[in-house]
Amino acid sequence: MAEERKSMIKVKPTKFNVGDIVKVDFIVIHPMDTGLLKDKKTGDAIPANYINNITFSLDGKPFTTMKVWETVSTNPYFSVNLKVPGEGTLTVDYTDNTGEKNTKSKKLKPKG
Numbered sequence: 001m002a003e004e005r006k007s008m009i010k011v012k013p014t015k016f017n018v019g020d021i022v023k024v025d026f027i028v029i030h031p032m033d034t035g036l037l038k039d040k041k042t043g044d045a046i047p048a049n050y051i052n053n054i055t056f057s058l059d060g061k062p063f064t065t066m067k068v069w070e071t072v073s074t075n076p077y078f079s080v081n082l083k084v085p086g087e088g089t090l091t092v093d094y095t096d097n098t099g100e101k102n103t104k105s106k107k108l109k110p111k112g
Contacts, residue, residue, distance in 0.1 A: 004102065005028055005029050005030060005100075005102055006028070006029040007026065007027060007028040007029065007092070007102065007104045008026070008027045008028075008104070009024065009025070009026055009090060009092060009104055009105075009106040010024075010025040010027075011023070011024055011025075011090070011106065011108065012025065015111055016084055016110055016111065017084070017110050017111055017112040018084055018085065018086050018110045018112065019083065019084065020083070020084050020110070021081050021082065021083050021084075022081070022082055022084055023079060023080075023081055024056065024079065024080050024081070024082050024090065025077065025078070025079045026054070026056070026077070026078045026079070026092045026104070027075070027076075027077045027078075028051070028075065028076060028094065028102075028104075029075050030049075030050070030051055030074070030075060030076065030096070031049050031050075031074055032049070032050045032051065032070070032072055032073060032074050032075075032076060033046050033047065033048055033049045033050060033070075034048060034050065034070040034071065035047055035048030035049075035070070048070060048097055049096060049097065049098055050068070050069070050070045050072065050096055050097055051068045051072070051076065051094050051095070051096045052067065052068050052069075052095060052096060052097050053065070053066070053067060053068065053094060053095045054066040054068060054078060054092065054093070054094045055092070055093045055094070056080055056082075056090070056091075056092055057090070057091045057092075057093070058082070058085070058088050058089070058090055058091075058108070059088040059089055060091070063080075063082065064080045066078065084108060084110050086108075086110065087107070087108060087109055087110060088107075088108050089105050089106070089107055089108070090105065090106045090107075090108050091103060091104070091105045092104050092105075
């Protein structure tokens, strides 16, 4: 079973109405190892371990997908814009090159 990584979804501004455009930030704790570095103590190569696919969805319907490469920094931060159609569940799914899959969700609750 894959390790459950810490991740977070933030929506800015925090108060919004139907039809507003909000910024959706996704942050995940992930090593993003390229496979090119060596362990300082042992000298062994650190195996590649990086996120390679991300999908942002609203109520199960993808609205943005990203192909990610090894060169993205450790603990990456991704940001997209979304025009709020109404209440729903915002979900971010990602996989890495080792086959690990994780999901994070957040309820969208417009004020008006």
